[in-house]
Amino acid sequence: MTTIYDVAKRAGVSPATVSRALSGARGVSEATRQRVLAVAQELQYSPNYIARSLKKRQTNTIALIISDITNPFFTTLARGVEDKASEHGFNTIFCNTDEDPRVEAAYVELMLRRQVDGLLISSCSDGRSLSLLSRRDVPVVLVDRKVKSSSWDCVVGDSEYGAYVLTKHLIEVHGKRKIAIISGPLVLSTSRERVEGYTRALKEAGVTPREEWIFIGTYKEDFGYQATRRLLEYGPSVEAIFAGNNVIAVGAIRAARELGVRVPEDLALVTFDDFDLVSTLFPFLTAAKQPAYTMGTLAVEMLLERIRGEKIRERREVVLRPEIIIRRSCGCHADS
Amino acid sequence: MTTIYDVAKRAGVSPATVSRALSGARGVSEATRQRVLAVAQELQYSPNYIARSLKKRQTNTIALIISDITNPFFTTLARGVEDKASEHGFNTIFCNTDEDPRVEAAYVELMLRRQVDGLLISSCSDGRSLSLLSRRDVPVVLVDRKVKSSSWDCVVGDSEYGAYVLTKHLIEVHGKRKIAIISGPLVLSTSRERVEGYTRALKEAGVTPREEWIFIGTYKEDFGYQATRRLLEYGPSVEAIFAGNNVIAVGAIRAARELGVRVPEDLALVTFDDFDLVSTLFPFLTAAKQPAYTMGTLAVEMLLERIRGEKIRERREVVLRPEIIIRRSCGCHADS
DNA sequence: CTGAAAGCGCTTACAG
DNA sequence: CTGAAAGCGCTTACAG
Numbered sequence: 001m002t003t004i005y006d007v008a009k010r011a012g013v014s015p016a017t018v019s020r021a022l023s024g025a026r027g028v029s030e031a032t033r034q035r036v037l038a039v040a041q042e043l044q045y046s047p048n049y050i051a052r053s054l055k056k057r058q059t060n061t062i063a064l065i066i067s068d069i070t071n072p073f074f075t076t077l078a079r080g081v082e083d084k085a086s087e088h089g090f091n092t093i094f095c096n097t098d099e100d101p102r103v104e105a106a107y108v109e110l111m112l113r114r115q116v117d118g119l120l121i122s123s124c125s126d127g128r129s130l131s132l133l134s135r136r137d138v139p140v141v142l143v144d145r146k147v148k149s150s151s152w153d154c155v156v157g158d159s160e161y162g163a164y165v166l167t168k169h170l171i172e173v174h175g176k177r178k179i180a181i182i183s184g185p186l187v188l189s190t191s192r193e194r195v196e197g198y199t200r201a202l203k204e205a206g207v208t209p210r211e212e213w214i215f216i217g218t219y220k221e222d223f224g225y226q227a228t229r230r231l232l233e234y235g236p237s238v239e240a241i242f243a244g245n246n247v248i249a250v251g252a253i254r255a256a257r258e259l260g261v262r263v264p265e266d267l268a269l270v271t272f273d274d275f276d277l278v279s280t281l282f283p284f285l286t287a288a289k290q291p292a293y294t295m296g297t298l299a300v301e302m303l304l305e306r307i308r309g310e311k312i313r314e315r316r317e318v319v320l321r322p323e324i325i326i327r328r329s330c331g332c333h334a335d336s
Numbered sequence: 337m338t339t340i341y342d343v344a345k346r347a348g349v350s351p352a353t354v355s356r357a358l359s360g361a362r363g364v365s366e367a368t369r370q371r372v373l374a375v376a377q378e379l380q381y382s383p384n385y386i387a388r389s390l391k392k393r394q395t396n397t398i399a400l401i402i403s404d405i406t407n408p409f410f411t412t413l414a415r416g417v418e419d420k421a422s423e424h425g426f427n428t429i430f431c432n433t434d435e436d437p438r439v440e441a442a443y444v445e446l447m448l449r450r451q452v453d454g455l456l457i458s459s460c461s462d463g464r465s466l467s468l469l470s471r472r473d474v475p476v477v478l479v480d481r482k483v484k485s486s487s488w489d490c491v492v493g494d495s496e497y498g499a500y501v502l503t504k505h506l507i508e509v510h511g512k513r514k515i516a517i518i519s520g521p522l523v524l525s526t527s528r529e530r531v532e533g534y535t536r537a538l539k540e541a542g543v544t545p546r547e548e549w550i551f552i553g554t555y556k557e558d559f560g561y562q563a564t565r566r567l568l569e570y571g572p573s574v575e576a577i578f579a580g581n582n583v584i585a586v587g588a589i590r591a592a593r594e595l596g597v598r599v600p601e602d603l604a605l606v607t608f609d610d611f612d613l614v615s616t617l618f619p620f621l622t623a624a625k626q627p628a629y630t631m632g633t634l635a636v637e638m639l640l641e642r643i644r645g646e647k648i649r650e651r652r653e654v655v656l657r658p659e660i661i662i663r664r665s666c667g668c669h670a671d672s
Numbered sequence: 673c674t675g676a677a678a679g680c681g682c683t684t685a686c687a688g
Numbered sequence: 689c690t691g692a693a694a695g696c697g698c699t700t701a702c703a704g
Contacts, residue, residue: 003680005681014684016690020690029690049450049451050390051388052681054680054695054696057696069418070612070613072613073690078430079405082432084404092429092430111380112385114386209360254616273554276406278614278618281586281590282617282620284618337697340698351697353677354674355698355699387696389680390679390696390698391698
């Protein structure tokens with residue numbers, strides 16, 4: 001490859017001058033700059049950003065660590081991240097953990113070695129897999145899921161609110177009282193808050209949530225499926241399900257269908273997170289839709305502020321309200 | 337940060353020895369290696385991969401350039417890419433072009449500057465935006481879309497076949513003859529092949545495709561919507577639509593719904609690409625489902641072979657057959 | 673087995 | 689305005 005030295009020699013100046021001319025730094029005569037630029041063009045010079053990164057100690061790269069890019073919620077979030085990052089000249093490395101804290105820890109370490117300027121993390125653990133980060137001073141912004149006792153900025157959805165409104169809707173509009181919840185693991189803030197919102201709504205309605213209604217597992221399709229099967233096969237006759245997230249909802253509906261249980265006629269269902277594109281096609285799931293794209297862009301903006309070293313003292317916590325979209329799975333619009 | 341020099345000093349050896357001990361190179365006594373490792377641990381040494389990359393001229397990074405990570409087809413492909421790449425110690429930078437060749441060209445240039453070891457590209461142009469690459473000898477594998485007269489390996493779906501079978505199904509099973517096609521731009525190999533497959537099936541059935549049935553535009557939801565509106569409002573009474581891809585299908589169905597045209601009762605519809613997760617929930621679209629995940633993993637494997645410099649003379653072209661999934665939108669299973 | 677030295681391709685104080 | 693020099697943090701022939 002042609003380097004800055006080749007350009008320098010050809011243009012009859014020093015490498016330092018080439019560097020300055022190319023970077024647009026002031027302190028180079030216009031004539032010299034033009035000559036350097038012309039030679040660079042002629043030689044098809046392309047700067048080596050690795051060398052620049054090493055020298056400047058900045059890679060203009062951020063990492064996005066999530067559980068699964070294939071989950072539409074994260075897909076949309078990732079798109080927001082990429083858009084905003086590239087707008088500012090940053091590239092994004094994507095990491096899928098599949099909800100495995102060991103994979104998460106490994107990615108964190110790898111990203112640190114790669115000298116990313118900052119990390120956006122939706123952690124699948126209580127934060128233990130992020131311990132490496134707390135010993136460093138690399139900027140981090142938590143997205144979607146909070147980690148207790150961390151000092152990092154975060155941008156998350158208001159899960160308690162969403163769960164509360166969704167559950168309340170089942171109670172007040174549809175008269176349901178026996179409502180089950182299929183939740184992600186309680187180490188995750190989203191799960192805890194959703195269980196809380198669910199519980200609050202029930203209690204306000206004078207219903208004490210029964211233990212058999214509460215399934216705590218993972219944010220995976222298969223768990224939604226298994227929990228629903230157990231619920232429907234052995235459990236008491238439950239009238240509705242609150243699915244902890246979209247993939248759990250898919251599993252739940254699949255199980256119900258297999259057992260010949262109709263949604264929403266025999267079993268109402270509400271869920272967190274939506275399926276964007278497809279919801280246009282099949283407006284079926286009643287859901288608390290989080291502004292995933294915005295979460296991504298906001299998180300990047302906050303991260304860039306930290307990367308730039310702007311002196312922001314306090315830890316910032318941005319909480320975004322989900323939009324409650326009433327469709328058919330809860331029992332509304334039964335005619336459409 | 338602690339560097340190799342810090343470790344060297346503390347361990348009482350030279351930086352070269354530290355490097356060798358850490359990299360597992362042979363030619364270091366076991367005793368020295370242990371001591372170095374212990375010191376590295378003690379000092380929480382973390383290697384700087386940027387420095388290594390500069391020296392070794394290898395970044396262990398690949399770029400994936402696609403039009404939109406938000407399209408489920410690309411989402412799944414991207415997951416395949418990330419899984420396979422990380423399995424081999426490579427990280428992936430994602431780039432969304434939104435079908436804009438200028439954005440594509442800009443990303444290509446940026447990725448080259450970042451010294452990625454190879455690129456996976458689903459080009460949105462006839463290849464002109466890739467011209468920078470042909471002057472370099474960086475490994476490239478084309479995915480999903482071929483570029484004419486390039487010498488790069490590629491892994492694509494068999495679009496002609498998929499389109500042919502889908503169209504034939506409409507003709508033979510459902511007796512449709514007036515079938516429209518809403519296609520992506522003809523600069524793309526996928527579009528061309530799908531139009532060819534569609535045409536072949538019609539011709540074999542003795543039907544001459546009419547000009548008013550053929551819509552050539554972009555792989556975007558809005559184009560599917562606009563084309564379908566025009567088709568239904570002004571056109572002759574068409575009996576079925578072949579949608580060029582999944583997002584076009586979404587737009588088409590939205591338009592039909594707005595105009596009170598029922599799918600499949602009033603208008604049959606088939607499409608390319610599927611919606612994974614959601615198809616479990618709503619098994620509606622009859623589609624040629626491409627093995628997106630496999631396309632991603634295969635493409636990475638081929639790219640890694642090139643990166644490793646394995647001497648493969650010939651250009652390789654892997655063509656994967658889509659799976660034809662018959663569901664309801666074509667008119668089958670009308671009872672379910 | 674180990675070290676001194678050069679070099680990967682830039683950037684940037686420091687002089688002039 | 690321009691250049692010589694040092695340095696970012698590694699790796700790797702080359703000696704010994």
